[in-house]
Amino acid sequence: MDQSNEKTLGGFLRRTLDTQQISNNILAQSTGIAEGTVRNLLRYGIDADAPAPHPHTLRAVAEFLHLNPTHLFRLAGYITDEDVLSNLSPIGEYVGQRFDKLQPDQQKMVLDILGTLEKSSGLPSYGAVILDYIVAGKTLRQRHLTRLEWLDLKISDLLGIRTDQLMLNGIQRRLQDLFPNEAFTPADIQKVADHPVAMAIMSVLLPRKDLPRGLVKLYYLTWFDQDREVPATTREAIIDIWDALQQAVQIG
Incomplete structure (x- = not known):
């Protein structure tokens, strides 16, 4: 097989089938x-x-x-790669993984130390409130669990190639529909998508590792068929979520 083809979906699947000794017929039947x-x-x-494959077929x-x-x-x-690749450095990912292994009181100690370092570096610190907002996010998820679980299943149908500008425009149109008396700018939306506390809430609401970026999460969390x-x-769910995110970005 041409090695360049292995970087395509078809080439990758052909090599996988050959390696696993699976025929086209077996794949179809299974x-x-x-x-x-x-x-x-x-x-x-x-x-x-x-023709382009359906996401359900790929799954x-x-x-x-x-x-x-x-x-x-x-x-x-x-x-795209930008949608799924982590913005963290390898050491950042390591620290995050180790943090999750700690007991709650130990995690609080780490956050306190982090807060001290952030202040000494002139960085905004959210450690004093982040745990409360995560709890609030979990409560919000339970309140709208049916909607969020449906959305998690629906995402495969909604996947597509979208630029940041297209996502910002889509979010802006939806919010304008839901809040007709308010004005929304792409900068306002981007601020929410990038805010650390808002990102933590969105990660609780939509805990998908294949959607690590705040803007992508926000795009799906605010999605509805216009x-x-x-x-x-x-x-009600989208209004509640947006209100919670708006409160979060007021911090720092």
Whole structure:
């Protein structure tokens, strides 16, 4: 196989099938998709005429082949490296992983030390309130659990190639629909997406590792079909979430 093809969805899946000694027919039968769909998958990224695969198809294939579905979404062009790669340095990720292993009282000690270091460096400190806001985020998630669990399942259908500007525009339009008497600018929305406390709340509400960026989380948390009447429960959930995020960005 041409090595350049291995960087495409079709080439990657072909190599995976060959390595696992799985035929097209077995893949089709095991995932419940048509053999023609399998053939199209193996052409995608190599043949310009190959149709784009449905996210549900990619997820089914990933599950059967024991692959990370996020990698398939990236190869298919539904998400970009910027969407999934961490903004943290390797040491930052290490500290975060070790922090989660500590007991609550030990975590508070770490946050207190971090707060002291932040203040001495002239950085805003959120350690005194972050735990309270995370608890508030968990309460908010329970209040709107049905909506958020539905959204988690729906994201596969909503995945697509979107620039930051398109996401900002989409969020702005939705918020304007829900809050007709308020004005929203892309800068206002970006401020919420980038705020550490708001990001912590969004991570509680939508705990998906394949959506690490605040702007992407906010895009999905505020999503609704603008071509249809917004259900009251959806409206209430988004308004509650936005209000909580607005309160968070007032800190620091």
